[in-house]
Amino acid sequence: MSQTAEPQLHYISNDAFVADVQMLARQVEQGDWTPDFIIGIGRGGLVPAVYISHQTELPMLSIDHSSKVPGFADELLAKVAAKSAAGQRLLFVDDINDSGGTIDYVRRLLADNGCNGDNLRFAVIITNSRSRVTVDYWAEMIDRDEDKRWFVFPWEAVGAKGTIVEEARSVPERLA
Template identity: 75%
Template sequence: MSQTAEPQLHYLEYYEDFLAKVRLLSRQIEQSGWLPEFVIGVGRGGLVPAVYISHQLELPMLSIDHSAKVPGFADELLAKVAAMSAAGTRLLFVDDINDSGGTIQYIRDLLEARGCANGNLRFAVIINNQRSRVEVDLWAEMIDRDEDKRWFVFPWEAVGTRESIVEEALSVPERLS
């Protein structure tokens, strides 16, 4: 796909469908035998599903912001989270999609560098790309990026302008071609 070609936008606009995916993730967490003490929403995309999951499981929620890419901001919070896991606190990170794996790998690397206890961490996403370079523990829907080139537009993103959505999609053309 060229930089100028229009991406195939796929709006996940039906609240009931989104809620069903969140409930599926919550059931998977409950049935896994591993219950977190905190749900951590990964900003921006993971914040909304994390809020729902924290309510569904009646667990407190924390948030970190990786998407703003403000130097040191997410890193400082992740250092605190790493210390919590090292002290034995079980933490579930929630994001909207594991596409390339870049966000989750960044978080894992930083947590490891800060001495976290990996056994106290789990990662859950609404959509998981089986071709991602990193694995997650739980997901509601599996896709294969070799076959599925849609750009997923989650309900909280759909309020943005079409131009901003297309611009974001075109900023990572390797996911679309």
């Protein structure tokens, strides 16, 4: 895709989002592993994490990976790793596992801080079957080699279209 080509924006309706989040929560509730905390990965995982927290009646924590602001991501992940090392189970939630970069980063940082990997799970609304990482729970699976849509979640849809298009164009390898 050229830099001037228009990305194929796919707006996810609020109803579809709620149905997907309910599906994720059911997967967690019906499984044999129950988290002690739901952890939203900012920015995209915060809204789904809130919904899952309410549906499962489990407490929620948040980290802000996307802002890159000191004190709100890596330092908080170190504190969360200590919870895991102490035996607490943590379900991390994000909106999409596309390349796997965010989840891989979070997993590595947790491991570097003594996290017990048996106490971690990851959930996303959409996962890419070709991602370099796997997740434990997902509502929809895509194959990024065939599906080039740029997913726009309900909380993103309030943004200016130009900003959404600019963000999509910032990762052309996902669109071409």
